[in-house]
Amino acid sequence: MGWKLSDDLLPAKINEDYMMIDLDRGRYLSVNATGTVIIEAIVAGGGIDDAVAAVVKRFEIEEAEAREDVLAFVSWMREKGYLKDGAA
Template sequence: MKLRNRKHLVVTDTDYGAVLLDSKSGQYWQLNPPGAVIVRTLLDGEGPDEAIRRVTERFDVETERATTDVHALIDAMRSAGVVEK
Protein backbone atom coordinates (compact mmCIF):
# COMPACT_ATOMS: atom_id res chain seq x y z
CA MET A 1 0.00 0.00 0.00
CA LYS A 2 1.19 3.48 -0.70
CA LEU A 3 -0.23 6.93 -0.22
CA ARG A 4 -0.98 8.78 -3.42
CA ASN A 5 -0.24 12.52 -3.48
CA ARG A 6 1.67 12.07 -0.24
CA LYS A 7 3.40 15.42 -0.66
CA HIS A 8 -0.03 17.07 -0.72
CA LEU A 9 -1.22 15.45 2.51
CA VAL A 10 -0.93 17.49 5.69
CA VAL A 11 -1.84 16.28 9.18
CA THR A 12 -2.44 18.82 11.91
CA ASP A 13 -3.04 17.82 15.51
CA THR A 14 -6.11 19.19 17.26
CA ASP A 15 -7.49 18.91 20.78
CA TYR A 16 -9.72 16.07 19.54
CA GLY A 17 -7.34 14.10 17.31
CA ALA A 18 -6.16 15.54 14.00
CA VAL A 19 -7.22 16.95 10.67
CA LEU A 20 -5.97 15.42 7.43
CA LEU A 21 -5.90 17.84 4.51
CA ASP A 22 -5.31 16.93 0.88
CA SER A 23 -4.02 20.33 -0.21
CA LYS A 24 -4.27 19.33 -3.87
CA SER A 25 -8.01 18.57 -3.84
CA GLY A 26 -9.03 20.65 -0.82
CA GLN A 27 -10.65 17.65 0.85
CA TYR A 28 -10.18 17.29 4.57
CA TRP A 29 -11.11 14.80 7.27
CA GLN A 30 -11.51 15.21 11.03
CA LEU A 31 -9.79 12.27 12.73
CA ASN A 32 -10.30 11.02 16.28
CA PRO A 33 -7.11 10.12 18.21
CA PRO A 34 -6.95 6.50 16.93
CA GLY A 35 -7.61 7.75 13.39
CA ALA A 36 -4.74 10.19 13.74
CA VAL A 37 -2.42 7.35 14.78
CA ILE A 38 -3.54 5.29 11.78
CA VAL A 39 -2.95 8.12 9.31
CA ARG A 40 0.43 9.05 10.78
CA THR A 41 1.47 5.39 10.60
CA LEU A 42 0.54 5.24 6.91
CA LEU A 43 2.33 8.52 6.22
CA ASP A 44 5.41 7.01 7.90
CA GLY A 45 5.34 4.39 5.13
CA GLU A 46 4.03 1.60 7.33
CA GLY A 47 1.11 -0.68 6.50
CA PRO A 48 -2.14 -1.74 8.16
CA ASP A 49 -0.53 -4.30 10.49
CA GLU A 50 1.72 -1.66 12.03
CA ALA A 51 -1.24 0.73 12.35
CA ILE A 52 -3.21 -1.96 14.18
CA ARG A 53 -0.27 -2.58 16.52
CA ARG A 54 0.14 1.11 17.29
CA VAL A 55 -3.57 1.61 17.95
CA THR A 56 -3.81 -1.37 20.33
CA GLU A 57 -0.62 -0.24 22.05
CA ARG A 58 -1.85 3.33 22.67
CA PHE A 59 -5.56 2.80 23.27
CA ASP A 60 -7.69 0.37 25.25
CA VAL A 61 -9.03 -1.48 22.22
CA GLU A 62 -9.11 -5.13 21.20
CA THR A 63 -7.11 -6.24 18.17
CA GLU A 64 -10.29 -7.29 16.34
CA ARG A 65 -11.85 -3.83 16.75
CA ALA A 66 -8.59 -2.06 15.80
CA THR A 67 -8.35 -4.24 12.67
CA THR A 68 -11.89 -3.32 11.64
CA ASP A 69 -11.27 0.39 12.29
CA VAL A 70 -7.93 0.49 10.47
CA HIS A 71 -9.33 -1.19 7.37
CA ALA A 72 -12.46 0.99 7.42
CA LEU A 73 -10.35 4.17 7.49
CA ILE A 74 -8.07 2.86 4.74
CA ASP A 75 -11.13 1.98 2.61
CA ALA A 76 -12.56 5.47 3.15
CA MET A 77 -9.26 7.06 2.20
CA ARG A 78 -9.01 4.81 -0.84
CA SER A 79 -12.53 5.86 -1.91
CA ALA A 80 -11.46 9.49 -1.53
CA GLY A 81 -8.49 8.84 -3.80
CA VAL A 82 -5.85 9.38 -1.14
CA VAL A 83 -4.71 5.75 -0.73
CA GLU A 84 -4.06 3.15 -3.38
CA LYS A 85 -2.88 -0.44 -3.14
Template structure:
Protein backbone atom coordinates in the same frame (compact mmCIF):
# COMPACT_ATOMS: atom_id res chain seq x y z
CA UNK B 1 2.20 -2.34 2.78
CA UNK B 2 2.28 1.29 3.78
CA UNK B 3 0.07 3.95 2.33
CA UNK B 4 0.77 6.92 0.11
CA UNK B 5 -1.34 10.04 0.11
CA UNK B 6 -1.84 11.80 -3.21
CA UNK B 7 0.41 14.81 -3.78
CA UNK B 8 -2.62 17.10 -3.50
CA UNK B 9 -3.40 15.86 0.02
CA UNK B 10 -1.87 17.39 3.11
CA UNK B 11 -2.22 16.64 6.81
CA UNK B 12 -1.94 18.72 9.94
CA UNK B 13 -1.96 17.53 13.52
CA UNK B 14 -4.27 19.31 15.93
CA UNK B 15 -4.99 18.81 19.60
CA UNK B 16 -8.07 16.80 18.55
CA UNK B 17 -6.44 14.50 16.00
CA UNK B 18 -5.43 14.94 12.39
CA UNK B 19 -6.89 17.15 9.67
CA UNK B 20 -6.61 15.84 6.11
CA UNK B 21 -7.02 18.40 3.32
CA UNK B 22 -7.66 17.68 -0.35
CA UNK B 23 -6.08 20.80 -1.83
CA UNK B 24 -7.75 20.28 -5.22
CA UNK B 25 -11.29 20.37 -3.87
CA UNK B 26 -10.86 22.25 -0.60
CA UNK B 27 -12.58 19.39 1.25
CA UNK B 28 -11.15 18.37 4.58
CA UNK B 29 -11.66 15.62 7.13
CA UNK B 30 -11.09 15.76 10.87
CA UNK B 31 -9.77 12.41 12.02
CA UNK B 32 -9.83 11.34 15.65
CA UNK B 33 -6.51 10.94 17.40
CA UNK B 34 -6.72 7.15 16.96
CA UNK B 35 -7.47 7.42 13.23
CA UNK B 36 -4.69 9.99 12.93
CA UNK B 37 -2.28 7.57 14.59
CA UNK B 38 -3.24 4.88 12.08
CA UNK B 39 -2.90 7.18 9.07
CA UNK B 40 0.44 8.54 10.25
CA UNK B 41 1.74 5.04 10.96
CA UNK B 42 0.73 3.72 7.54
CA UNK B 43 2.01 6.84 5.75
CA UNK B 44 5.45 6.19 7.26
CA UNK B 45 5.47 2.86 5.42
CA UNK B 46 4.26 0.57 8.19
CA UNK B 47 2.06 -2.43 7.48
CA UNK B 48 -1.53 -2.82 8.63
CA UNK B 49 -0.28 -5.27 11.27
CA UNK B 50 2.09 -2.61 12.59
CA UNK B 51 -0.75 -0.08 12.63
CA UNK B 52 -2.89 -2.56 14.60
CA UNK B 53 -0.07 -2.89 17.13
CA UNK B 54 0.33 0.89 17.39
CA UNK B 55 -3.40 1.27 17.97
CA UNK B 56 -3.70 -1.49 20.57
CA UNK B 57 -0.58 -0.28 22.38
CA UNK B 58 -1.92 3.25 22.75
CA UNK B 59 -5.67 2.70 23.16
CA UNK B 60 -7.85 0.26 25.07
CA UNK B 61 -8.99 -1.68 22.02
CA UNK B 62 -8.59 -5.34 21.14
CA UNK B 63 -6.83 -6.51 17.99
CA UNK B 64 -9.97 -7.59 16.13
CA UNK B 65 -11.69 -4.24 16.70
CA UNK B 66 -8.52 -2.33 15.75
CA UNK B 67 -8.24 -4.29 12.50
CA UNK B 68 -11.91 -3.63 11.61
CA UNK B 69 -11.52 0.06 12.37
CA UNK B 70 -8.38 0.30 10.24
CA UNK B 71 -10.08 -1.49 7.35
CA UNK B 72 -13.02 0.94 7.59
CA UNK B 73 -10.65 3.93 7.64
CA UNK B 74 -8.78 2.65 4.58
CA UNK B 75 -12.01 2.15 2.64
CA UNK B 76 -13.06 5.71 3.51
CA UNK B 77 -9.70 7.21 2.51
CA UNK B 78 -9.74 5.34 -0.79
CA UNK B 79 -13.32 6.24 -1.62
CA UNK B 80 -12.55 9.91 -0.91
CA UNK B 81 -9.64 9.72 -3.38
CA UNK B 82 -7.04 10.66 -0.79
CA UNK B 83 -4.66 7.73 -1.14
CA UNK B 84 -2.84 6.14 -4.04
CA UNK B 85 -3.73 2.56 -4.84
Protein backbone atom coordinates in the same frame (compact mmCIF):
# COMPACT_ATOMS: atom_id res chain seq x y z
CA MET C 1 1.86 -3.27 1.59
CA GLY C 2 3.00 0.29 2.11
CA TRP C 3 0.69 3.24 1.67
CA LYS C 4 1.04 6.95 1.12
CA LEU C 5 -1.29 9.89 1.40
CA SER C 6 -2.49 11.39 -1.86
CA ASP C 7 -0.38 14.26 -3.18
CA ASP C 8 -3.59 16.33 -3.18
CA LEU C 9 -3.96 15.92 0.58
CA LEU C 10 -2.15 18.32 2.90
CA PRO C 11 -2.11 16.95 6.48
CA ALA C 12 -1.37 18.99 9.60
CA LYS C 13 -1.32 17.62 13.12
CA ILE C 14 -3.14 19.91 15.53
CA ASN C 15 -2.82 18.82 19.15
CA GLU C 16 -3.57 15.08 18.98
CA ASP C 17 -5.64 15.02 15.77
CA TYR C 18 -5.01 15.54 12.07
CA MET C 19 -6.67 18.23 10.00
CA MET C 20 -6.26 17.60 6.30
CA ILE C 21 -6.92 19.84 3.35
CA ASP C 22 -8.02 18.22 0.12
CA LEU C 23 -6.35 20.63 -2.30
CA ASP C 24 -8.08 19.15 -5.34
CA ARG C 25 -11.62 19.43 -3.96
CA GLY C 26 -11.14 22.39 -1.62
CA ARG C 27 -12.35 20.45 1.42
CA TYR C 28 -11.15 20.32 5.00
CA LEU C 29 -11.16 16.97 6.80
CA SER C 30 -10.85 16.42 10.52
CA VAL C 31 -9.53 13.04 11.61
CA ASN C 32 -10.22 11.71 15.11
CA ALA C 33 -7.65 10.13 17.42
CA THR C 34 -8.01 6.65 15.92
CA GLY C 35 -7.58 7.98 12.38
CA THR C 36 -4.57 9.97 13.54
CA VAL C 37 -2.84 6.84 14.87
CA ILE C 38 -3.59 5.03 11.60
CA ILE C 39 -2.28 7.92 9.49
CA GLU C 40 0.90 8.13 11.57
CA ALA C 41 1.52 4.40 11.03
CA ILE C 42 0.91 4.81 7.29
CA VAL C 43 3.12 7.89 6.94
CA ALA C 44 5.88 5.97 8.76
CA GLY C 45 5.74 3.37 5.96
CA GLY C 46 3.66 0.79 7.77
CA GLY C 47 0.94 -1.45 6.46
CA ILE C 48 -2.34 -2.72 7.89
CA ASP C 49 -0.67 -4.87 10.58
CA ASP C 50 1.46 -1.94 11.74
CA ALA C 51 -1.59 0.33 11.96
CA VAL C 52 -3.54 -2.36 13.87
CA ALA C 53 -0.67 -2.78 16.35
CA ALA C 54 -0.46 0.99 16.85
CA VAL C 55 -4.21 1.26 17.51
CA VAL C 56 -4.12 -1.69 19.96
CA LYS C 57 -1.20 -0.12 21.82
CA ARG C 58 -2.65 3.40 21.94
CA PHE C 59 -6.23 2.53 22.90
CA GLU C 60 -5.71 -0.82 24.67
CA ILE C 61 -8.42 -2.57 22.67
CA GLU C 62 -8.66 -6.08 21.24
CA GLU C 63 -6.84 -6.75 18.01
CA ALA C 64 -10.05 -7.78 16.20
CA GLU C 65 -11.72 -4.46 17.04
CA ALA C 66 -8.61 -2.51 16.02
CA ARG C 67 -8.37 -4.41 12.73
CA GLU C 68 -12.02 -3.66 11.95
CA ASP C 69 -11.44 0.06 12.63
CA VAL C 70 -8.24 0.18 10.56
CA LEU C 71 -9.76 -1.68 7.61
CA ALA C 72 -12.83 0.59 7.62
CA PHE C 73 -10.70 3.75 7.78
CA VAL C 74 -8.26 2.59 5.10
CA SER C 75 -11.16 1.52 2.86
CA TRP C 76 -12.80 4.95 3.26
CA MET C 77 -9.50 6.76 2.60
CA ARG C 78 -8.87 4.68 -0.54
CA GLU C 79 -12.46 5.13 -1.77
CA LYS C 80 -12.10 8.92 -1.49
CA GLY C 81 -8.70 8.82 -3.21
CA TYR C 82 -6.87 10.07 -0.11
CA LEU C 83 -4.73 6.96 0.28
CA LYS C 84 -2.65 5.36 -2.46
CA ASP C 85 -0.46 2.29 -2.75
CA GLY C 86 3.07 3.20 -1.69
CA ALA C 87 4.48 2.05 -5.03
CA ALA C 88 2.07 4.24 -7.01
